[in-house]
Amino acid sequence: MNTFPKGFKSCSINAGIKDHTLDFTILFSDVRASAAAMFTKNQFCGAPIVIGKESVADGYLQAIAVNSKNANVATGNKGLEDARKVTEAVAQELAIHSNDVLPSSTGIIGVPLPVEKILTAIPGLKNQLKEDGLEESAKAIMTTDTYPKFRTRQVGSITISAMAKGSGMIEPNMATMLSYILTDAAIEPPLLQKMLKRAVDVSFNSVSVDGDTSTSDTVVIMANGLAGDVDLVEFESVLTNLCIDLAKEIARDGEGATKLVEVQVTGADDDVIAKKIGKSIINSPLVKTAIFGEDPNWGRIMSTIGNSTDKVNTEAVSVSFADVYVFKNGAPTEDKRAELEEYLKNNEVLIRISLGDGPGTSTVWGCDLSYDYVKINGEYTT
Structure with missing residues (x-):
């Protein structure tokens, strides 16, 4: 049985975005967490990227809200409005500030987000949050992936859990496809950002399926500190190896790949x-x-x-x-x-x-x- 980082909960549902599979998930920390992120450099970035950059700018987050099946990209001002509505609705449901919620989307480009379906599904989700739901979240973020990508590692008493999705449109540029990393280590935001960048450079930035940089690439790490301090050198080593492991799984699961x-x-x-x-x-x-x-x-x-x-x-x-x-x-x-x-x-x-x-x-x-x-x-x- 996996051990999960302290103070993190999640829930995953089907909001009816495209079909009957899981398509919406919330990752939540009991307390505000140090946070760092890297995003796509594609100029046609998704609306959630714009808002996500604003949310993580102060180095703190408390929740990540992800929908699959629709990327909310090339959707104009309406896309930005829809992404903000989802962010605000999640914040209200969780009773936290909207600036502490990072939105993320993946799926088809150029199609309006069915925002009303998502907004209708959000009320009541706080009661569905559970401590052992992260592997289910890894399923909810999939699009053409053939299997979920989730790993957990220990660094002494510290736990790091990470999930990723990606199968096509994979050629990251200072980012990854979608990856969310949660840890109960106590690490200040500036140091967390430096560690994340170094880890991403030799992992997600070193993988390619088809040479196309996605419009939605995002990697986020939250460190809520509930398990205390950690050996920083050892932590970065484990974090880097964890990212490399997930990056290889993305390449292995490339669309139609056999090798x-x-x-x-x-x-x-x-x-x-x-x-x-x-x-x-x-x-x-x-x-x-x-x-x-x-x-x-x-x-x-x-x-x-x-x-x-x-x-x-x-x-x-x-x-x-x-x-x-x-x-x-x-x-x-x-x-x-x-x-x-x-x-x-x-x-x-x-x-x-x-x-x-x-x-x-x-x-x-x-x-x-x-x-x-x-x-x-x-x-x-x-």
Whole structure:
């Protein structure tokens, strides 16, 4: 049985936004909590992003209200008004200030939020809040995800619980898809923000399914302090590993995906170049389709490396699939087609790229590109 952070409760319901599955959830802290967040850089960000930035600006939150099935994006002033109405209704139900409620939405873009359905469903939800409902909340935030993504970790007497959703339109830019992290540790907001940024940079910002930065990307952490102080170094390490774990699950559950792809880049001039090359590999349709088809066409990787930056010494490059080298120190190895064909049957594929002896490194995660990805997105609104 999972242990959950002290002082947090949640409830999840079906408000009838699109179908009969869970589509609305509230995450609530008994006390105001230190808070930090990161959001999408997409200029067509959702209305909840605008309000969420205002809510978390002072470094404190007490509740997060999330709806799935509708992103409330590209909905004009009406979308902003609707998001505020939901925020205010949740605050009234919970008897807290509306500035302490962060709204969040995910789903179809450009369709007005069925706000009356949500507003009708909110009264009475305070009585439905429960201490063991976080895993149910992880289900309520799903859209095309095939399974909920939820993890809990301990740091001494401190507990961290985190959930995430994301399956398509995944290419975060200083944010994540949707992820909510709750902890009973006592950490001041400025430090919490720094920790979150560092953790996100090597986790959610290092994953891509299809290269499209969502309009609704949000990651939020609330720390209510009810379990006391924590070793900050250990806490950040556990937080980072937790985020990496969830990021990998998002890549693994990419729309139509059959394989998780990990790309490790070393020897670059700096970490930025290493990540740029790694992202280029996992975003290349040619590479992704070859991996789906289990086709050992490693030349596509070489082409992508050469096209992703002008800071590559081609004579120093080495590439391997796990321990099977196809290119070493600027030259191809002996034919490894049979070994590669066998390796590519695995549901996890590791590609290692060495660019020389520079200090820059990066690990990124993605997935293959299957027929089902086209089918899922070709029928998304219907």
